[in-house]
Amino acid sequence: MEKKIIEVSNLTKKFADLIAVDNISFSVKKGEIFAFLGPNGAGKTTTIKMLTTLLNPTAGEAKINGFEVLTQKNQVRESFGIVFQDPSLDDELTAYENMSFHGILYKVPANLRKTRIEELLHFVGLWDRKDSLVKTFSGGMKRRLEIARGLLHRPAVLFLDEPTLGLDPQTRNHLWQYILDLNKKDKLTVFLTTHYMEEAALVANRIAIIDHGKIVAQGTLSELLSQTKTHSLEEAFLTVTGKEIREEEANPKDLLRMRRRMHR
Amino acid sequence: MINTIYILWLRQLKRYFRSTPRIVGSLGQPLLFLLALGFGLGPVFQKAGEGNYLEFLAPGIIGMSIIFTAIFSGIEVIWDKEFGFLKETLVAPVSRLSIMLGRTLGGATVAIFQGLIVFIISLLIGFHFQSLLLLPLAFVYMAFIAILFTSIGTAIASVLEDMQGFQLIINFLVMPLFFLSGALFPLENSPKPLMVLASLDPLSYGIDGLRGTLIGLTYYGLLPDFLILSAITILILALGSYLFSKIQI
Numbered sequence: 128m129e130k131k132i133i134e135v136s137n138l139t140k141k142f143a144d145l146i147a148v149d150n151i152s153f154s155v156k157k158g159e160i161f162a163f164l165g166p167n168g169a170g171k172t173t174t175i176k177m178l179t180t181l182l183n184p185t186a187g188e189a190k191i192n193g194f195e196v197l198t199q200k201n202q203v204r205e206s207f208g209i210v211f212q213d214p215s216l217d218d219e220l221t222a223y224e225n226m227s228f229h230g231i232l233y234k235v236p237a238n239l240r241k242t243r244i245e246e247l248l249h250f251v252g253l254w255d256r257k258d259s260l261v262k263t264f265s266g267g268m269k270r271r272l273e274i275a276r277g278l279l280h281r282p283a284v285l286f287l288d289e290p291t292l293g294l295d296p297q298t299r300n301h302l303w304q305y306i307l308d309l310n311k312k313d314k315l316t317v318f319l320t321t322h323y324m325e326e327a328a329l330v331a332n333r334i335a336i337i338d339h340g341k342i343v344a345q346g347t348l349s350e351l352l353s354q355t356k357t358h359s360l361e362e363a364f365l366t367v368t369g370k371e372i373r374e375e376e377a378n379p380k381d382l383l384r385m386r387r388r389m390h391r
Numbered sequence: 392m393i394n395t396i397y398i399l400w401l402r403q404l405k406r407y408f409r410s411t412p413r414i415v416g417s418l419g420q421p422l423l424f425l426l427a428l429g430f431g432l433g434p435v436f437q438k439a440g441e442g443n444y445l446e447f448l449a450p451g452i453i454g455m456s457i458i459f460t461a462i463f464s465g466i467e468v469i470w471d472k473e474f475g476f477l478k479e480t481l482v483a484p485v486s487r488l489s490i491m492l493g494r495t496l497g498g499a500t501v502a503i504f505q506g507l508i509v510f511i512i513s514l515l516i517g518f519h520f521q522s523l524l525l526l527p528l529a530f531v532y533m534a535f536i537a538i539l540f541t542s543i544g545t546a547i548a549s550v551l552e553d554m555q556g557f558q559l560i561i562n563f564l565v566m567p568l569f570f571l572s573g574a575l576f577p578l579e580n581s582p583k584p585l586m587v588l589a590s591l592d593p594l595s596y597g598i599d600g601l602r603g604t605l606i607g608l609t610y611y612g613l614l615p616d617f618l619i620l621s622a623i624t625i626l627i628l629a630l631g632s633y634l635f636s637k638i639q640i
């Protein structure tokens with residue numbers, strides 16, 4: 128039996144009278160790449176926030192690496208790395224300082240910290256920019272740095288919330304190459320959210336389609352296609368949600384975020 | 392715990408010392424107060440039989456520069472909420488208390504440093520402190536003001552959503568705290584209501600302690616200043632830590 132890294136049952140989050148995440152259940156096995164596919168406002172980020180201890184669930188349970196998100200916060204926090212939807216680097220620090228800060232916060236011993244930072248910055252192609260202030264970085268460079276940072280403490284699972292939002296197609300492909308590499312090499316478990324169909328179809332082992340806070344379908348790509356008797360993820364999505372994902376649906380806040388990210 | 396506090400403290404310092412415009416910019420106001428008020432009101436003060444106004448004023452202005460820098464440092468939590476860095480610290484496997492303490496001590500260190508610069512400027516334009524022996528104690532009062540007001544800033548920032556409330560805080564909290572504290576005028580001869588308000592203002596005790604140690608003039612007494620400041624600082628630090636630990640983003 129393979130170890131489950133993420134186990135979620137009947138998880139729910141309410142904001143006042145809005146049910147942002149509605150009674151969802153799923154699990155992710157070690158070494159899997161699992162994608163949450165859904166339009167803006169579907170509840171993807173809210174789910175990630177609950178799984179990463181930033182928000183307390185209204186109801187239901189979630190375990191990361193065998194630890195309860197509500198009661199074993201510290202063990203949960205040690206178990207994951209995360210790249211948030213919005214940037215979370217300190218712009219006034221250098222790339223190296225951001226890494227180093229993270230390493231100390233996660234109690235990575237000094238000598239190990241040094242070798243890992245060097246290795247990871249090489250891996251994401253930022254070693255020669257290690258002493259530049261992050262505010263001088265492009266959007267793509269920041270994403271790469273965030274991924275390197277998220278891996279520094281060797282987490283059991285990496286959360287990626289819309290990691291390619293606002294990036295150009297070339298940077299996007301590069302980024303996926305890194306992720307797929309890591310997944311192959313270290314059997315890293317990855318949980319990602321996206322509203323790009325082709326991204327989910329291309330990189331994920333399993334996909335959950337989420338709409339209005341509910342998981343409306345989940346399985347491997349071929350399972351989804353046979354469940355819905357369709358021939359592409361787009362068609363399957365249309366069948367289960369009754370609509371297509373389109374950029375125009377983005378709400379004003381998300382658009383602002385996207386623009387902010389592109390210009391930073 | 393110590394490592395977490397240290398790294399957050401260090402981050403505040405790096406951010407501060409890398410932004411020279413911020414350091415220089417925040418010296419403008421205290422300098423203006425010292426020169427315009429110190430020399431402008433000096434003769435009137437002297438005639439009223441209150442002695443040298445610059446000597447009286449300098450501890451107040453040192454206190455002013457500390458409280459402004461401290462509140463601003465605390466408020467930076469909102470900044471980090473908006474620009475996302477706060478999330479990086481909140482998902483880390485460390486106690487919320489150590490994050491709050493590290494940030495507060497970092498902010499307070501920066502504020503003390505700012506106060507020291509103003510202290511040196513005051514010396515350059517003619518301020519004299521009375522005793523080298525009491526000088527370390529003056530730094531203790533500076534530290535009290537710095538820690539207290541950084542925690543107040545952090546507490547406020549923990550419950551605010553964005554920077555929109557910032558101007559409100561400056562106008563309706565920091566300005567009144569400063570003007571009512573006796574930083575600019577002696578409390579003894581002021582009207583009763585003003586004296587009551589001043590005694591409710593924690594900054595009054597900081598300024599009074601600073602003035603007591605620097606020029607030997609105190610209204611409440613050095614020991615009461617010390618005790619009251621300790622009590623309020625611990626209280627606010629606890630409140631700030633509590634509010635900070637409740638942040639959900």
Ligand SMILES: Nc1ncnc2c1ncn2[C@@H]1O[C@H](COP(=O)(O)OP(=O)(O)O)[C@@H](O)[C@H]1O
Nearest residue numbers: 142145147165166167168169170171172173174
């Ligand atoms: N802090 C909050 N308070 C109130 N509503 C929220 C909050 N965060 C998210 N929401 C709402 O919850 C829903 C799901 O949001 P989110 O999880 O960010 O969606 P996604 O990441 O899939 O785009 C949206 O309608 C959003 O407006």
Ligand SMILES: [Mg+2]
Nearest residue numbers: 171172212289
């Ligand atoms: Mg989202």
